[in-house]
Amino acid sequence: MLPATVSDADDAIDPLSAVTHPDPYPYYRELAMHRPFFRDQRLGLWVAAGAQEVAAVLSHPECRVRPPAQPVPPALAGTPAGDLFGRLIRMNDGAAHAPLKGLLMPLLAAIDPSAAAHRAAALAALLAAGTAMSAERVNGFLFTLPVVTLADLLGLPVAVDRDMAVAVAGHVAAFATAQSPLADTNAVQAGAGAAQWLAIWLADALPPAPASGPLPLLHQAAHAAGIDAQAVSANIIGLLVQACEATAALAGNTLLQLGRGTVPAGTVPEELAAQVAVSDPPVQNTRRFLAADARLCGHDVKAGDAVLVLLAAASCIGMADGKRPWTFGDGRHTCPGDRLAQALAGATVRALLARGADPAALARAFRYRPSLNARIPHFC
Template identity: 40%
Template sequence: MDPLRAATHADPYPYYAELRAAGGLVFHHGLKLWVASSARAVEAVLAQADCRVRPASEPVPQAIATGMAGEVFGRLMRMNDGERQRCPRSAIEPALELIDDTAVHESVAARLFTADADGLCKAMFRGPVAVVATLLGFAPAQSRTISELTADFVACLSPLSNDSQIAAAHAAAAQLRGSFIELLADAEVSSALLAGIRQRFEGDPDALVANLIGLCSQTFDACAGLIGNALIMLQRQPELRAAPRENLLAEVQRFDPPVQNTRRFLAACCEIDGMRLAAGDVVLLLMASANRDPALNEQPDRFLLQRPNRRSFSFGNGRHACPGQGLAMTIAAATLNKILASGLDLDSLAWYYGPSLNGRIPLFSIGGA
């Protein structure tokens, strides 16, 4: 086990506890990076201005730098610091906060769902993206296409991506870009979300298009993992099936989050949690470990629906906290309601975690099929 393989291990949490006991911030010689495993260390790294989301020498991953996927990646607010992050965020975050939860539930309810493995996969991955696309003003048929293209685009965001996935991602990014340009040019589009973003956005039109694509791409894996990990919890603890979905998901995202870790890159020498880090150093932040730190949450290894003062790093913290947390939780709750109302036999679900260095996203089969 190492801090990267832990993300898809059957139960990484005892290992995370060992890491915390060995020191909240330590250098891993095998991976050649620092590992922040305690809540104090993770919070300190996220608050440090010299800890950036991308290395200065490689703002876009080399594997995608020469194609359209790289063009989009380079403009995403979550992959930038400074003004390239603040400008789109200042336009998008307020608009997301004004979304009507009823509209989200209605959009999820309107989607078809088949109570089989394929239907479950589409509900977890494609459905949430289609909801976001609909909120942005795409027609239902267009929203399905956007969700399919997003699936191809996000495949390039992992270091594990192969050449064919990267080629498909470049093609998908080009089609997504064209679709959003057409959406923005269509005077007949009626979307409060899109209107709110456009009203506040000041800057490069290409950055606006890229970050609208980013709303879809961020939804894809994060919502799928949250929904999937909630289903696993419901299988393991059937008494939770009648619990309010919002309470259930609030604890799932702390207890077994879909994003287990992220990275920061040192732009300058600094001291963090008593350790001296050099410019160019890399820090792996184990948010899933920090969530289980007793210094952050009492009885952290218990799943408590009514957890007092629940704290979590699963959606980030500080300047890069996810602006779409509320929307993601609402989409996940509505989707979970639809899945459970379908009569899907949770006890028949089997799963494995999809290959990833940072995500914990279950892929399901039913009855061994």
């Protein structure tokens, strides 16, 4: 077993740069097997890489999804994006958010992945009407089709015309980008504007009560439970955000796998997307923050310490339960839309292939978007 502390003299690749490294998986595998939990002094983070250690951190009661003293990223604080972010249940811990979570999870679970894939095929025709599949169009498609499909399945009027569908997806992407620690001032300002636009659009898009459909029923159940309507609306937008970058990454990495010519003949896009969620996962890591001193994975950690949880490293040596890819998390903040995300990614790849996208050509000219946690190819 190697020491629990990694010095500045280690290899150039580190747990954060690995996200966009051409091939980080030998490095991840070495960490998972030999450094399952350690302190990276240069990054100022604890790092969990082994499957057991990842599970332990994600289930520990003192490991929170946000720093207790910083519920909203400082760059977003005081903006519409910060107000929206602060209401997201996936960015909060504690009993106060449990009632809404108890309503949202069944809502997602009720969406049949096969029906979602079928609907994505229909919406792809709207989005791609009369356009050639250049690399730029492929990039746009990756970020648009999954978001538009989920919005449509929830009953939101995105299929009115192509312009509306693209506008909704674009604002969702802008809000998602603003949440990144790498976001510059312009990106944060764009995210604030996008959050405001989405809130107004959603208020106008919801039919007046009484009405049927997933979202009116959600609002009715939330009202009966005493849940703030703004929290409900924020988390509807949050669902669209979850369908944005991570699903775009999964679909893009699936295209790369096809382009490298290593996929067995007869493998369908949906099946391949499920495999890529393990072998080249879209979300490579997540973070947890200690709310109190604790003993974690055999080490004393202090209140305020941060733990970088390497989901991709855990994937190198196994999945959480033999079925769910680690990229969708574990514990209290497990993503409830794992099967839906894989179905939407597969359907997006299928739609692109049907419209002439060439995975081999795409794989010859791409880079990874700058990110500290998501592995998202950008085709050139």
